[in-house]
Amino acid sequence: MKTIWNLLALIGLLVVVGTGYGLYKAWPTLSELRPALAKFEPGTFDPKFTEVYLDFAKNLMESMDPGIAMTWSVPVKEGIGVEEVKDSLKSIATERNFLFVGEAPFYKQVEAITGKPYRHISFLSFCDAEVGKMMADYRDAYTGFMPCRIAVVEDKQGKLWLHAMNLDFMIHGGRELPAELKKEAIRVRNVIREMMNRAAVGDF
Template structure:
């Protein structure tokens, strides 16, 4: 909970800094959380150099729909001429090409159909892993296993349009104290690889 309060405090400070107003209101909110603006500034000085940029991006996305889900993910549209089967096979192929291990697929839509007896739009989850980086993450902090393995969801929206979604790893990588150099380099490699895979698969590349 304290971490969430800190995130909201930082987002509030960003908003205040950008708008140049509302210090008394923000101070009131922080006071209720047992903090003040100096506490937030001190906290920010201990964070990764890109933390401010990452939280600002989070705040910007959050303000569009007021939904944290939209702010916490990457979302890539799939070309209209690419089928579900093609984009799925493309994801698997590109993952292999980039050195990520494909570790499983969960056809959520089939599970929905089995339970409800009714057809459902395509929603499936593909899981990928870089074992060496995964070990580093687990050894650094067991909580990081909650992010493992990396997942990309293939989603047909209510209008029939295909999208690829994945958790935005920037908050994990840059949102706190700077990670140890080796772990940070590995995490950034996985981050960049996931984005390349999603972008390539959205165009049907193999």
């Protein structure tokens, strides 16, 4: 019995020492965060704030890659070619009153530099100018999300994928957006998801 008590006492001591050391190491960072924490108002965050970051944490732990965790990725159905996918994306964009801004054929730039063939990687840009204006008027930094981009990528095994930045971080990842802006941002988000999902199966 005495041995068990001694063991428990040792474990308790290690926990105390470990906690103290952790606080010692973290104190400089906590001190830097103090001004921000003083302004912290939980009630101002978007209702889906916690859900978005829990999903991100789950994806990050599974992939161990922040790029994967912050990206929507949709595999393209076998038998559907690059040009068919692009035409589908453009067609659905037109259907949803999205402007096709242009395409950046990244693979051609790589081939021009290296002089060697490269797998297909291109970036298609789309925009809803009215929503873009609302975003820019609300916060200049949001222009960094514009225009909406969908990457058409042939992976190293030759399979086609569609990738796009997860817009949920912009919409739900902080202070709740003004009602009208939030509604339009969610609409844009849903259109991008629809474009990816439909184009991936060859739907026009």
